[in-house]
Amino acid sequence: MGKTMAITGNIAIAIAMKQINPDVVAAYPITPSTEIVQQFSSYVADGAVDTEYIAVESEHSAMSACIGASAGGGRVMTATSSQGLAFMWEMLYIAAGYRLPIVLVCVNRALSAPINIHCDHSDSMGARDASWIQLYAENAQEAYDNTIQAFRIAEEMDVRLPVMSCLDGFIISHSIENMTILEDEEVRRFIGDYKPLNPLLDLENPATVGAIDLQDYYMEHKRQQHEAMLNAKKVILSVGKEYGKLSGRSYGFFEEYRLDDADVAIVVMSSAAGTVKDIVDEYRSKGIKAGLLKPRVFRPFPAEEIADALKNTKAVAVLDRADSFGASGGPLFPEFRSALYDVPNPPKMINKIFGLGGRDFGPDDVRGVFDELVAIKDTGKIKSLKEYITVRE
Amino acid sequence: MKKKGWKEVPIGGVLKDKGSSVAYNSGSWRSFRPVIDLEKCINCMFCWVYCPDSSVIIKGGLVAGFDLEHCKGCGICAKECPPKVTAITMEPESKGPVCG
Known part of the structure; x- marks a missing residue:
């Protein structure tokens, strides 16, 4: 059963990422989430994870690369803040519309202007209608716990929506707190193997992703997203309960x-x-x-x-x-x-x-x-x- | 064709069956249609090469006409038809019978 550590919220997230060991991480560092990808990139360099880490030229590209990797069939995650999330905006809708279970850690920071690097929720609230599930954490422990649960919620077959795991910039991301880390093996068993849906790299079963969808079918696909959000409610509760059995910390709405x-x-x-x-x-x-x-x-x-x-x-x-x-x-x-x-x-x-x-x-x-x-x-x-x-x- | 409901189509707008563009009547988007004078055509095949919708019909190695179910009327065939030939002209749909 895990160990207690005194770490910042960002490091807690980086450790969660190491334990999750995603197939692909594409990210462009931005304050105050920088430390997450900085720490994670050292795990990649040290061979502590199997992840393909893509250093992209912008957040728009980060989310685009995540979408491609997820559509390809990989388990994918990223992290960002503020302007970075705003720059991802159109791609957030595409990730959700393609029903890709990408997990994004949003370290909440105010949007410009005037330019500011500190906490408020204007960034993730700007994405509230993007069909992403949004989880918010009070402290580093909850941010760690939410991020692990996010994969189970996102990847459930009758949900298949991306999840945003949010924590307060600086107040949580940069403050050192006592918290409990699960064993690597416990996390891996909890999230399980990734099961892609219609992956582009399944050459035996070719599929088209991103075809035009006009008056005749667009609305049916949006209705499906509404249903997925309804389905997510019971999944969030059952995953929160199961996580409680594993960690001693149960979660609800x-x-x-x-x-x-x-x-x-x-x-x-x-x-x-x-x-x-x-x-x-x-x-x-x-x-x-x-x-x-x-x-x-x-x-x-x-x-x-x-x-x-x-x-x-x-x-x-x-x-x-x-x-x-x-x-x-x-x-x-x-x-x-x-x-x-x-x-x-x-x-x-x-x-x-x-x-x-x-x-x-x-x-x-x-x-x-x-x-x-x-x-x-x-x-x-x-x-x-x-x-x-x-x-x- | 009866359209499927939201419970019946794959999520994410994914298409699992190949060839769906054949079943889709994009000819209805057209406002100009290509008309070919086969007497003038030299069968250089430029129109066939350049057509973005594979809508130039070839029979026995010769240009035979256009697939108006799928031709969107972009006019590239008429543009690429050699200036000395000009076998293809674009005519407003409003002039001809409704087709495609």
Whole structure:
């Protein structure tokens, strides 16, 4: 059973990649994910993996090479951040449309301009409609665990969609944490042998990939992608459970922290959830029924399960580490609010945009949100639906 | 031909059967059609070489006409037909009978 190590999030991902031993990795390093491919390329140079490592000239080429390698029949992965993911954008849709189970580790970083290298979720949220499954991690342990599970989810025959495993840039990618690494053999047994579907290198069974698809069949193929996302829900749960048996750490769609009887709740993804947990404990000790819902899976969006988890709350704040400019909220808010629309007596809901470009999100910021939620619970009145916090006036 | 539903077609837009382009009537895209004067044709085969859709019909080693089920009307055959020959002209579909 594995060993405990003190490592950064990036190194945890690189170790996961070594244990997964993919057939092909094509990547173009970009801050803050650079260390992942840097470390992995040394594994390749040292012969610690069998991977064909393709050093490409851009992220667009990185994803293009991943698509070719995956269509060829290989198990493929890559890592990127921010502008790199944005540059991959059109190829993300092609990877998903070809139904290639590529795994991409996205170390979340703000998009330019102004140029910034620190954490927010604007990069991966920009890809939310690309038909990629998206998993988000609170810490290095979860990032490692999600990345291993990503292969099982992606490669399931009735899913066959690419998976994005996201972790917060610098906050997680560059911080050293204690975490547990599985044995190489345990990881290899868990992910199993790769079974390609219609691989181009199967010369006995030739197939065409990338044929034109017009008014007559395009929509049938999109309907299949919708079905694959629906199928992914049960696969994510069963893989999360099986991983729990292996590692002692089970995974579902989201984590509920003291949410059972909560009156006021915060919804927040990734590393910020750790800070919120501390303040939930503090408010609980003051007699305020505070709770947290930390989404892990954003695509597919588990709307029914979320509605069930939040249905007894009185006031909920959804915190977005990205804005959808001009929308009624950041990317999470409209989906959470919509999920609760059919619940009898739904909670009052507000949206906070926080932490853009790596802006600190501290205990006082959390206290401010919980205090506002308590006031909404008591008065039933919302001052503003969507508001920026952790920002100077 | 009855079109298949989303549960019946392979995922990812993959084609497993060869020759699907033969079954696809791309001739319906055409707005100009090639018309050949076989009296003028010298059978140099330039049109056959250059046609991107393999739509020049050859019979007994001689040009016999065009496969209008698949010819998209690009006009390359007319362009490549030697200037001294000009056996092929492109005519608007609106002038001729609907075909292909």
